[in-house]
Amino acid sequence: MNLKENSTSHPPSRFIHCLIVSSFIISGIYFLLSLGLIPDAVHHCHYRYSANSVQNLASPTSLEHIVFGIAGSGKTWSRRKEYVSLWWRPGIMKGCVFLEQMPPKNATSPSENEDHVSDLPPICISADTSGIPYDKKRVSSSTVRVVRVVSETVALNYDNNVRWFVFGDDDTFFFPDNLVKTLQKYDHGLWYYIGASSEFFQANKGNSFEMAFGGGGFALSYPLAKVLAKVLDSCQKRFHWFPTSDKRLYACLTELGISLTHEPGFHQVDVKGDIFGLLSAHAIRPLVTLHHMDAVDPIFPNMTTLEAVQHLMSAAKVDSERILQQTVCYDKSFSSTISVSWGYAIQWVGSNVFLSDIVRAPATWDQRRTVNFDVQQFYHPDPCSRPTVFFFDSVSSNGDKTTSIYKIMYRNCTRLNKIDEIRVFSKKLDLSFKQAPRRQCCDVFRSSADATVIDVGLKECGAEETIQMQPVRF
Structure with missing residues (x-):
């Protein structure tokens, strides 16, 4: 439409009339909003936190955008602070440990607390909760x-x-x-409750399969946390008989209409004993947390719990996203299967095993606990038949290239008598969440310098490459 047609169709008088009517409509809407008769559509429908929204959405989330709240106890802090010091980054992280x-001060080394204070989050003393009633027969005041x-x-x-x-916990x-x-996958301006359920089936059944377990850690987006904080005390009064803090928080979030966004990298670790199977077949997702390490066997042989976790974290410092990521190779010369759980362990199986079987976690823990994830229930009682x-x-x-070394700890009968070490060469992993996660491939080589x-x-x-064992000849 040209200018002449436009001026003919919309004479100035009609234009002015429309402008006046539009002004009255807009003024009316603002008046109704001021009276609260029309809800804020942006906040009501999308729960968006608007402060600095353009800037917030433009830059990726980093540690400076996160505040940590760690639940601890003054009775155990002298020991647990060693755990927190392994992952806390002073000067970068924000938050508090609530006791x-x-x-108590260390009587044998009065300066010990001061030596560690720079490596730890600040201590906050929890507020008085005596005004919040609870069922004293079934609930602890610490809840x-x-x-x-x-x-x-x-x-x-x-x-x-x-x-x-x-x-999380201390x-x-x-x-x-x-x-x-x-x-970084999620829009922090919207309401999100992110975490994971327990590995223990009965723990989920007794609470909810949609509840995050606090020891495994969970995240709340800023706008959801602000709203939850306002209703939390009144909500606790309504659920005064709920025995655990996790269940109370879940109930309060449910009342706000929010359900859990599951992320399998958060680990409550509600199993006992040897958790090798759980760690060696980790989901193709970044490892975010580990909990209850005191309640399981040390994850590396001949180490204490603290030393073992520190050893795992030394690998994570080099290639964080690849830690525990499982890659499977089929070796033609030995007709064997090699499962690499990067930064943790390599399993060598002296036969071809279907990929769909070896990616299932071998049941190495206390068998009295029924778990809530895919496992191989059969763990061979004969050590010679195990990987x-x-x-x-x-x-x-060296730049983005890494070399990790894995050494045999004990001889599994007479197999692999000459192999002492496996070297793994890789590039630093950068998982993309714009597509479904895909397991990587691998090749096996003989070292020419050392047998x-x-x-x-x-x-x-590759685009059409598959991870498959050698074909069976009929």
Whole structure:
């Protein structure tokens, strides 16, 4: 339509009339909004946090956008602070460890607390909860206090740069870079409750399969945390007989209409004994947390719990996203299957095993506990019929290329008598969440310089490449 046609169709008088009517309509809408008769459509429908929204959405989430609320106890802090110091990054991370009282000073080394203070988050003393009733026959007073860690963390009033509040216990081991990578998937301006259920079937059945377990850690987006903090005390009164803090928080979030967004990288670790099977067949997702490490066997042989987790984290510092990621190779010369759980262990099986079987976790833990994930229930009682295991020893990097070394800890009968070490070559992993996660491929090579060493190269699979064992001849 040209200018002449436009002026003919819309004379100035009609244009002015429309402008006046539009002004009256807009004024009327603002008047109704001021009276609260029309809800804020953006907030009501999308729950968006609007402060600095353009800037917030433009830059990726980093550690500076996260506030941590850690539930602890003054009675156990002297030991648990060693755990927190493994993952806390002073000067970068924000948050607080909430204790019911200040921990006692170390009588044998008065300066010990001061030496560690720079490596640890600040201590906050939890507020008085005596005004919140609870069923004293079934509920501990600490349950009420731990629930309020959420509202008290929000009340720390950090700047508008906050996007997420993350909660855990003082024996929760976080992998910070993987936490960031996981949260980057989500719009922090919307309401999100992110975490994972328990590995123990009965724990989920008794609570809910849609409840995050706090020891495994969970995340709340900023706008959801702000709303939850306002209703938390009144909600606790309604659920005064609920025995655990996790169940209370889940009930309060459910009343707000929010359900759990499942992320399998959060681990409550509600199993007992040897968790080799759980770690060696990790989901193709970043490892975010490990909990209850005191309640299971050390994850590396000949180490304490603290030393073992520290050893795993040394690999994560080099290639955080690849830690525990499982890659499977089929070796033609030995007709064997090699399963690499990067940064942790390699399993060598002296036969061809279907990929769909070997990616299932071998049931190595206390068999009295029924788990809530895919496992191979059969764990052979004869050690000679089990895979030979090489445990992570060390890792080095050159730019984006890494070399990790795995050494045999004991001889599994007479198999692989000459192999002492497996070297794994890879590039630093950068998982993309814009597409479904895909397991990587690998090749096996013989070392020309040392007959006791086998080399494994990890790589991205080709577009139509498959991970399959050698075909069976009929």
